[in-house]
Amino acid sequence: MNRPVVVGVDGSPSSLVAAEHAARAALLRSRPLLLVHGYLHPFGYGVPLNPYDVGMPGPSEEAQEMLERTAAELVDRWPGLAVEVRQVAGGPGATMVEESRRADLVVVGSRGLGGFAGLLLGSVGAQVAAHAHCPVLVVRPDEQPIPVDAPVVVGVDGSESSQLAVRFGADEAALRDVPLVLVHVGPSGEGRTVPEEVEESQAAYQAEAVRLLADASAAVRGEHPGLVVREHPVRAAGAAQGLIEASGSASLLVVGTRGRAGFAGLLLGSVSQAVIHHAHCPVLVAHPVS
Known part of the structure; x- marks a missing residue:
């Protein structure tokens, strides 16, 4: 089983930095890269958005465009990289934990679109780091780029x-x-x-x-x-x-x-x-x- 490197992407700067690290990790491992976007369904916060409509919403066109755009940019910067994209109906943290069951590595950014500026690691990153079923790479954007030749x-x-x-x-x-x-x-x-x-x-x-x-x-x-x-x-x-x-x-x-x-x-x-x-x-x- 060729387990992929999985990264959660929501369009935030933190998740895009994580996607870059995930692309490099996938190439180093000769693994495919899977970009995942988990979107909250009506039960995401425990209460349906509409009590008369409890169906599961479909994937968002906007999110799909974001994923495909990110994938194209990564392939352009990392020749030879194989990338797939997927939207999953569910909270981003739970989605990434579930995806980790089939992954070689999961990569998360420090904060997503729902993160608070005062938190160094958002709730999604903390949830995945604690509960994943494979190694987790936690990436925090820094003011200075990290030298790749450092130990x-x-x-x-x-x-x-x-x-x-x-x-x-x-x-x-x-x-x-x-x-x-x-x-x-x-x-x-x-x-x-x-x-x-x-x-x-x-x-x-x-x-x-x-x-x-x-x-x-x-x-x-x-x-x-x-x-x-x-x-x-x-x-x-x-x-x-x-x-x-x-x-x-x-x-x-x-x-x-x-x-x-x-x-x-x-x-x-x-x-x-x-x-x-x-x-x-x-x-x-x-x-x-x-």
Whole structure:
């Protein structure tokens, strides 16, 4: 099954930037690109628009024109790209989550047409990032273009989710022909007034960081022997802050859905949530393909 790269498009600047990233990802993977527009049906907000007309509305001609125009522009800019377009009767978040069941990758922008300016990640992007059945690439437009030759950065903490992120990050770095940087974030040591406590904490962190990064690096080199891999232990007030700072020099940041401190009932851990809201580059949330 040739799973496509799927991107949600609603005509907003954020979704068009996401479509560009999706086009590049599809070409790198030798996958088709599917542009999806989910439109709310009468039950979208729980109440029919007309109690005497509960039928499902048909696709919008305006939306179809927007999709076809976007597809034509992408094909023109990315020769060799195979693009399909589809309108789906349903809310955009639920539509993208459902499409993720048949996708190799789902790409979402930070905010769509219904987004609020004060939100760094709209409700649709957050819903897809948490509930998708395949990896999700969250793209935020930046004032400065992200250099495509910058490394792929992956957060490492030894959890199963982190191990999956390392595998996905290594695959992405190999596809992009850039180095892979493995980052482990340890405590900053601030707030400890006893020198012995600081020294013990630093020693314990150093030993843990060396072990985790060495294990992750060995796994990567086994799968990608020619890939440049760098190990980067950092200290920060929290894992999210450390990864956000590391994202400033990355072309892509890869995170798992939950780290070792995550709760089983949460679909997206607090660190991953913070990162997709505040990272300085696109973020890949490493959901397993189901």
